[in-house]
Amino acid sequence: MAEEKEPMFSPKNIKLLTNPINVDNPITKQVLGICSALAVTVKLEPAIVMSLSVLVVLSFGNVIISFMRNGIPSRIRIIVQLVVIAALVILVDQVLKAYAYNVSKQLSVFVGLIITNCIIMGRFEAFAMTNKPWPAFLDGLGNAFGYAWILVAVAFFRELFGTGSLMGLQIIPDSFYEIGYVNNGLVLLPPMALFAVATIIWVQRSRNKDLVED
Amino acid sequence: MQELVNIFVKSMFVDNMVFAYFLGMCSYLAVSKTVKTSVGLGAAVIFVLIITVPVDYLMVKYLLAPGALVWLGPEYASIDLSFLSFIMFIAIIASMVQLVEMIVEKFSPTLYASLGIFLPLIAVNCAILGGSLFMQQREYQSIWEATSFGLGSGIGWFLAIVAIAAIREKIRYSNVPAPLRGLGITFVITGLMGIAFMTFMGIKL
Numbered sequence: 001m002a003e004e005k006e007p008m009f010s011p012k013n014i015k016l017l018t019n020p021i022n023v024d025n026p027i028t029k030q031v032l033g034i035c036s037a038l039a040v041t042v043k044l045e046p047a048i049v050m051s052l053s054v055l056v057v058l059s060f061g062n063v064i065i066s067f068m069r070n071g072i073p074s075r076i077r078i079i080v081q082l083v084v085i086a087a088l089v090i091l092v093d094q095v096l097k098a099y100a101y102n103v104s105k106q107l108s109v110f111v112g113l114i115i116t117n118c119i120i121m122g123r124f125e126a127f128a129m130t131n132k133p134w135p136a137f138l139d140g141l142g143n144a145f146g147y148a149w150i151l152v153a154v155a156f157f158r159e160l161f162g163t164g165s166l167m168g169l170q171i172i173p174d175s176f177y178e179i180g181y182v183n184n185g186l187v188l189l190p191p192m193a194l195f196a197v198a199t200i201i202w203v204q205r206s207r208n209k210d211l212v213e214d
Numbered sequence: 215m216q217e218l219v220n221i222f223v224k225s226m227f228v229d230n231m232v233f234a235y236f237l238g239m240c241s242y243l244a245v246s247k248t249v250k251t252s253v254g255l256g257a258a259v260i261f262v263l264i265i266t267v268p269v270d271y272l273m274v275k276y277l278l279a280p281g282a283l284v285w286l287g288p289e290y291a292s293i294d295l296s297f298l299s300f301i302m303f304i305a306i307i308a309s310m311v312q313l314v315e316m317i318v319e320k321f322s323p324t325l326y327a328s329l330g331i332f333l334p335l336i337a338v339n340c341a342i343l344g345g346s347l348f349m350q351q352r353e354y355q356s357i358w359e360a361t362s363f364g365l366g367s368g369i370g371w372f373l374a375i376v377a378i379a380a381i382r383e384k385i386r387y388s389n390v391p392a393p394l395r396g397l398g399i400t401f402v403i404t405g406l407m408g409i410a411f412m413t414f415m416g417i418k419l
Contacts, residue, residue, distance in 0.1 A: 031397060034239035035340040078334060079308050086301040094297060109347035112300050116340040118240040189412065190234060194405035198398045205393035212392050 016138045020146035026119045027150045028201045029211060033119035036110050037151055038193040044167050047155035049103045051148035057088045058120050059140035065128040066136035081124045089114045119147055154196045162188040218362045225366030231341045232374035233411040238341030242375055243400055252379035254325045256372030262314055262336055263345050266307050267364030268357050270346040273302055303346045311337040341371050378404060
């Protein structure tokens, strides 16, 4: 490349990484990737594995699409993007089946559903198609982290209050149970994930008035 | 016959795509602002599901499952192509969606205009791919069971999006706390509806 190169971590690139974590969060602001965010958050472990899988698919997919951006005819771009995603997801799925079989069983169809995770298509369309590979990689990382922290936060509360443990280890001591503390079974049911995300949205938007919808 | 009805009712209410598995949430949240467009999108989802689930069923049975290629000859019996299922499913879904798009554009240009970007996005609607993946995972016995599952989950999704759209049309006149407006309150309502739908959970079919 002959042109003057931007430094690897210029302020603009740092913004790409940090914006999606808070103000431009994929889940609470862009409304992308809700399905899997809600469904895999009963326990912390699958939530973390799911976030890692999305991280891999999103960042590498962004880079691949960004390398190919000038060669993709716009009429068939959706199918090209889908093929790239599907290939990456098949890789992730096979690796999970080989090295983390139990988690892969818990995630069941949701690994395959990373293909239709709107975060990935959304970022391909909105960013990777028009930007260079390095910023695209950072954008992928940033969005994946934004997605991950919501997942981990929701899963943390649901596992802690639902089963009294984290990552399968008991956190709330037995003495609590003896004086009458009871695990809240309601937290484990699917609808509670929605309330948890709604609470995060509420907190985030009341701290940052710009995000409020009219 | 009874088995078919059971699968139909079960996929519509007990295993409702939206409330039990959170599938298709993105378009569910984004298109549910008015009843009219959500009826259109719901109908498109039913249509796509009822085609793709049986087609994918045949795909699994004669191409992808372990030993499925045996009809080509006994030497193919040991081939297992199931790792290819994601890419096959998504290809079939994408082409079906293209077909639906052309049909809608021809017969109902107003609906086509109001659905806008969300029609092509059905291709990446998790409810559609989820339908095929659940079909593969639950190992339905015949193509009729697969079709009944596809129809049931399509109608379940349709009911869910029309219901939330009706509530959102009404809630516009309510005094919701500002930070919860729009997305937040929709999450809360969906959660409450999910609790209501959980009453079906105890039903054994």
